[in-house]
Amino acid sequence: MTRPSLNRQLILRLVAGIALVWLLASAWMAWRTWHEVDEIFDQTLVRTAASVFAVMPAAPARVDAARLPDRKVIGSDPTAQHPSITLRDAHGELLIQSTELPALEFDPGDAHFHSITYQKRRWRVFQRRDAGQHYWIQVAAPLDERDELMRKLLAPALLALLALLLLVPPTVIAGLRAGLQPLRRLTRSLSASTTPLIPAMTDDRVPIELAPFTQAIDRLVARLQASLERERRFTADAAHELRNPLAALRLELDLAGQDTNAAERALHLQRSHEALDRMQRLVTQLLMLARVENLTELDDAGPLHLGAIAEQALREASEQAGARSIALSLDREGDDRVRGSHGLLAILVQNLLDNALRHAPAQGRVNVRVAGHADGVSLEVNDDGAGFAATGTARPGERFHRPAGSLGEGSGLGLSIAHAIAALHRGELEFGRSALGGARVSLILPR
Numbered sequence: 001m002t003r004p005s006l007n008r009q010l011i012l013r014l015v016a017g018i019a020l021v022w023l024l025a026s027a028w029m030a031w032r033t034w035h036e037v038d039e040i041f042d043q044t045l046v047r048t049a050a051s052v053f054a055v056m057p058a059a060p061a062r063v064d065a066a067r068l069p070d071r072k073v074i075g076s077d078p079t080a081q082h083p084s085i086t087l088r089d090a091h092g093e094l095l096i097q098s099t100e101l102p103a104l105e106f107d108p109g110d111a112h113f114h115s116i117t118y119q120k121r122r123w124r125v126f127q128r129r130d131a132g133q134h135y136w137i138q139v140a141a142p143l144d145e146r147d148e149l150m151r152k153l154l155a156p157a158l159l160a161l162l163a164l165l166l167l168v169p170p171t172v173i174a175g176l177r178a179g180l181q182p183l184r185r186l187t188r189s190l191s192a193s194t195t196p197l198i199p200a201m202t203d204d205r206v207p208i209e210l211a212p213f214t215q216a217i218d219r220l221v222a223r224l225q226a227s228l229e230r231e232r233r234f235t236a237d238a239a240h241e242l243r244n245p246l247a248a249l250r251l252e253l254d255l256a257g258q259d260t261n262a263a264e265r266a267l268h269l270q271r272s273h274e275a276l277d278r279m280q281r282l283v284t285q286l287l288m289l290a291r292v293e294n295l296t297e298l299d300d301a302g303p304l305h306l307g308a309i310a311e312q313a314l315r316e317a318s319e320q321a322g323a324r325s326i327a328l329s330l331d332r333e334g335d336d337r338v339r340g341s342h343g344l345l346a347i348l349v350q351n352l353l354d355n356a357l358r359h360a361p362a363q364g365r366v367n368v369r370v371a372g373h374a375d376g377v378s379l380e381v382n383d384d385g386a387g388f389a390a391t392g393t394a395r396p397g398e399r400f401h402r403p404a405g406s407l408g409e410g411s412g413l414g415l416s417i418a419h420a421i422a423a424l425h426r427g428e429l430e431f432g433r434s435a436l437g438g439a440r441v442s443l444i445l446p447r
Helices: 006-055 143-179 181-192 211-258 262-294 306-323 342-359 414-424
Strands: 066-068 084-089 094-098 112-118 121-129 135-142 302-305 327-333 337-340 365-372 376-383 428-433 439-446
Touching (some): 006 084, 006 121, 006 135, 135 143, 143 181, 302 342, 306 327, 306 342, 306 365, 337 342, 337 376, 337 439, 342 365, 342 414, 414 428, 414 439
Antiparallel strands (some): 084 094, 112 121, 302 337, 365 376, 376 439
């Protein structure tokens, strides 16, 4: 299948448009010339009649009708108009008659123009009476003389327009080739690029008309590069973080296979299961983080109560908290309605709560506070653990960052996932010191 050519389509459309304009211009010129020539010929007939009246006596004399000879003035223009004249008195008696035409029929009506045919020639006739109502005149001129003048006037103009029409397509083709040169330059620059990172296409040389196109391509390339960067980072993170659990799993399995003591073998197998659980949690969180970072909008967003999500998360974490005698509490104030994804916000609150439980000491306290404000809703998770170190307050939320003194087998991805979900909801996470003495993580969401 032949690919459509933008250059060919532009040329065909421009040439067709120019040809249409040429035809319209030619038609208008022909009509306008015809109209002007008609007026000139008619005015000539009118002036001829006035000239005849000017040389006639005030009262017509009784003489025989005079016939005008059919000859042209020596040296006159062969294409000049040579009218035929018929002059009568007020009673219709013939006074002057042209030899080219027979005596025209006496029509004592008002002054007007009309056309007749005589010996296969068409004539334009003008008739009128003089001011004193003594004479009646008819002045006629053959229309073929007018047609000849029309041809002489129109031919040069139409030939010039035709020459212009023939010169336009090469000029249009050359102009389009020059105009499309920026596109060819962009194609060559992209084809010549040997690096994985495509350079920005928009620069000062790009025409204004192409700038939106190149800017859209730059944004698309930026999104693709960001997606590739996330995939590379995901692969590197997975390879780095799974290396230790896999090594530990292999070691425990090797020891279990070599140990003959049943109790020791069971201990090694139990540690193998723990290593598998850590790997499962790590892979689950990596996949969740990759999924959230690849989202650009929330398809399932809707109105919800953030306090209800926090209440559900506390119920689900009660068993984990009870194992270490950690007291859970929830405070709700004001209108906590927001718009967002119920599933993603539930994951966010679960991660914040899980992070607090891992850092809270045994028999400690974890408090969740949800408050509605005029411009948004805030959710705070407070614990009475060690809190964030003064030198590391900027690091929470980074991948695989686990502060010193962390309890449990966390992967350091919980706050990273929470940060990504908050950003997707146009919210933000803030870290600080809790009133309980430990860490405080605040989620702020717009309504």
